[in-house]
Amino acid sequence: MRLPVNSGWLLVLPFLLLVGGLFLGPILNVLWISVTDPALGLENYAQLGSSDTLRRILWTTLRVCLICTAFSVVLGYWIAYAMVHAKGPAQSRMLGLLLVSFWISVLVRTFSWLMLLGRNGVVNSGLESLGIISAPIPFMRNELGVLIGMVHYMVPYAVLPIFAAMQSIDGRVVQASRSLGGSGAQTFWRIYLPLTKPGLVAASLLVFIINLGFYVIPAVLGGGKVLMVAEYISVQVLVTLQWGTAAMLAAILLFGVLALMFLMSRFMKLSTVFGGART
Amino acid sequence: MHDKNFMRETLLQGAQAFQAGKMERRSFLALCGMAGFASASVLAGRAEAAAAEIVMWNWGGQSEECHQSAIGAAFTKDTGIPLKFDTSGPLQGKIKEMVDSGHVTADVCDADLFDAVALGKTGHLEALDYSVIDKTKTVDGYALEFGISIILYGYAFMYDTQAYPDGPPTSWADFFDTAKFPGTRSLYKWANGSLEAALMADGVEKDKLYPLDIDRAIKKITAIKADTIYWGSGSEAHDMIVNGEVTMGMVWQNRGRSIETDTNGRFKLVMNQALAMPGAYIVPKGNPGGADVMKFIATAQSVPAQLDLFACLGMTPTNPEAIAQMAEVDQPYSITSAANMPLVALNDPTWWGENTDAAVNAFLAAIS
Numbered sequence: 230m231r232l233p234v235n236s237g238w239l240l241v242l243p244f245l246l247l248v249g250g251l252f253l254g255p256i257l258n259v260l261w262i263s264v265t266d267p268a269l270g271l272e273n274y275a276q277l278g279s280s281d282t283l284r285r286i287l288w289t290t291l292r293v294c295l296i297c298t299a300f301s302v303v304l305g306y307w308i309a310y311a312m313v314h315a316k317g318p319a320q321s322r323m324l325g326l327l328l329v330s331f332w333i334s335v336l337v338r339t340f341s342w343l344m345l346l347g348r349n350g351v352v353n354s355g356l357e358s359l360g361i362i363s364a365p366i367p368f369m370r371n372e373l374g375v376l377i378g379m380v381h382y383m384v385p386y387a388v389l390p391i392f393a394a395m396q397s398i399d400g401r402v403v404q405a406s407r408s409l410g411g412s413g414a415q416t417f418w419r420i421y422l423p424l425t426k427p428g429l430v431a432a433s434l435l436v437f438i439i440n441l442g443f444y445v446i447p448a449v450l451g452g453g454k455v456l457m458v459a460e461y462i463s464v465q466v467l468v469t470l471q472w473g474t475a476a477m478l479a480a481i482l483l484f485g486v487l488a489l490m491f492l493m494s495r496f497m498k499l500s501t502v503f504g505g506a507r508t
Numbered sequence: 509m510h511d512k513n514f515m516r517e518t519l520l521q522g523a524q525a526f527q528a529g530k531m532e533r534r535s536f537l538a539l540c541g542m543a544g545f546a547s548a549s550v551l552a553g554r555a556e557a558a559a560a561e562i563v564m565w566n567w568g569g570q571s572e573e574c575h576q577s578a579i580g581a582a583f584t585k586d587t588g589i590p591l592k593f594d595t596s597g598p599l600q601g602k603i604k605e606m607v608d609s610g611h612v613t614a615d616v617c618d619a620d621l622f623d624a625v626a627l628g629k630t631g632h633l634e635a636l637d638y639s640v641i642d643k644t645k646t647v648d649g650y651a652l653e654f655g656i657s658i659i660l661y662g663y664a665f666m667y668d669t670q671a672y673p674d675g676p677p678t679s680w681a682d683f684f685d686t687a688k689f690p691g692t693r694s695l696y697k698w699a700n701g702s703l704e705a706a707l708m709a710d711g712v713e714k715d716k717l718y719p720l721d722i723d724r725a726i727k728k729i730t731a732i733k734a735d736t737i738y739w740g741s742g743s744e745a746h747d748m749i750v751n752g753e754v755t756m757g758m759v760w761q762n763r764g765r766s767i768e769t770d771t772n773g774r775f776k777l778v779m780n781q782a783l784a785m786p787g788a789y790i791v792p793k794g795n796p797g798g799a800d801v802m803k804f805i806a807t808a809q810s811v812p813a814q815l816d817l818f819a820c821l822g823m824t825p826t827n828p829e830a831i832a833q834m835a836e837v838d839q840p841y842s843i844t845s846a847a848n849m850p851l852v853a854l855n856d857p858t859w860w861g862e863n864t865d866a867a868v869n870a871f872l873a874a875i876s
Binding site for chain 2: 281282285286289343347348349370448449452453454455456461464466467468469470471472
């Protein structure tokens, strides 16, 4: 008997149900709360227009995420480039180091940064004892601290997609460019960089989206002064019980990410970004 | 803690899907395995079925051992009912979610008395049975319909003796005076205690704090914002002080003694104008253990339990009999001692229960 649909769907069905039950259900619930708590209507969304605090928190989040994404992707590109051009065992060692740092818990990293760059941390006390500075440099408990912590966390996420894109480049196109008289710089800017664009876009998207939900690093390294949207949502859910506001902000994040992906899809095929079949 | 909560929530959703028949038993067990939570969730399942245990929802760490030895042991001896723990932290939002979802797995929450006011009003708590629990074994005014204060904790500040060798700070007015006492300070970032401290610094009498003048407090707090960092947990407050990030820092008063001891007295606790906070036991609506939880709360009021909690966690007793039996050396660190009681301000749980959202959001808007 011939099934009306491709039998492959049957294999995928359990996973679709799992995603439907565990993922879509709660998301729909959040969207529902955002328009029903405390009363039916768009009041929660209207707060965006009336509340300076909400706008400031969203702006802080956006600003920190954009800066962090830029630094992570540039550093990630650099590291991936070095990795791709390293020889066999050296490359595995580099990949190993990258993965180790990928696996270190966010709390361990956060407190390590405090020990290194805190007011009486290793760096400040070292510089002071050398007489280079007279007062400690405020690296931590401010926006700079948050950025340092976040970039450090996100660099491995940026490296992996870029590394994958670089590995798939046919080395002969670079040789072809050089043999046709292109300089090293020209070859990089006009051949190599455009070929790694899908990797760059994937890395930027991935880093930016993960950044939007950062909680622990801004909460601790920001010293309470860098309030990002994830922490604010958590306070509204757990402490002030304003679930409508929290759900509204969560919905804004969700739609923001979807809009971003839509924009990206206008410029390139998302399937290539996420490693799908190339057409 | 965040990861643990995430796992817990993933599992809860998994468990709900499993119960609703949306998920196979095998997939659910696999999920449990992946989350490394098999035993915990199986235990939680049993807690729902059997009324023969009392589950205390608290903040874990040392407080789990201390509650077990100070209250659990005596309670189990008297009733045969074991005491178990859920250590994920009973914040208001989580209690509300648990009761609303209909899967109540905790019997008693180690919470604040203002939680009793806020959640009692919305029908998320069981009323206490004052034929079992003794209203007189707590501080005046701290035995409410939906919660009773078992211990007091507090907001006080500590200072670095090396930073202020000639004349240490002695009041919140000094704490907020950055000209006379230069250096970075730390305050609690969820408003509690910080607002009261600012008002006392601005000259409000300690027994005329409520209703809090939020705008006045915020003005005082923003005036020293450039010299202030804010903490969200007790350990963070502790680290800020002992790592020298601040020269004066607000702390939970019960931690002050161990910081003094650990640093050989370099950092000193100031009890003057400390804000006493009623830590309270509250019972989520429809708790699995039923009425037996009232006996547990009564056990927590007993003199030995109160003194053990003080010895173990530094939390001040509320039962007058226990207060009377405090050792001389412990009295400076007890909020309710004869010497400290005239110095401290008492938190008004009713004001906080009704105004938490406005106060916390105004504070967050000001510091961020």
